[in-house]
Amino acid sequence: MTTANIKTLVEEMVMPYLEEQQFELVDVEYVKEGSSWFLRVFVDKDGGIDIEDCGRVSEYLSQKLDENDPIPDAYFLEVSSPGAERPLKKEKDFVKAIGKHVYITTYEPVDGSKEFEGTLEAFDGETITVMVNKKAHVLPYSKVASARLAIIF
Structure with missing residues (x-):
């Protein structure tokens, strides 16, 4: 599975939950750094996202990824705010x-x-x-x- 396919699949998995919570999906990255793979999901909402929000998204997405197991490599899942220097993608x-x-x-x-x-x-x-x-x-x-x-x- 290509990196682009993984990103698209993750977006499709997490979007229903984000829409339900009125969160915004800012970006998804699947990158290799050193010998480790990282799946990073950046989310936001009006008024800003906090650590509890990120934790809930991480739990939801982790469960969905475990159910479907679409990623062949071992990876670290990170869910976070896009930060002050938020990327402009769309x-x-x-x-x-x-x-x-x-x-x-x-x-x-x-x-x-x-x-x-x-x-x-x-x-x-x-x-x-x-x-x-x-x-x-x-x-x-x-x-x-x-x-x-x-x-x-």
Whole structure:
């Protein structure tokens, strides 16, 4: 089973519970670090997720994974908040982040750069406008490699 298949399967397993609890699935990762595999599930909710919420999601998902046993490798299951530097993965994430400080990388240079840190000014589904040092950069959404909220120091 591929990493992408595992991520999709885990999303399908956990979504009914998350919807029932009014939680949001932010991301699922299945990665190998050193000799160990990690299945990481990032969840959130209005007002923020806490450790008890993560524990309940972990228990639910652990039971479902034990019942179905879809992952051939031994792995560690981690359920957590996306944190202050929450990834922006879906279109709705970009819409919610308008007006916030973001860090975006692109697959290829746009305006001579592949990294943009500034205020997310607009998102229309096709382009993202980021204000960096009083200059607006319009990035094609299709060229975004990664995006996250950024902490300003």
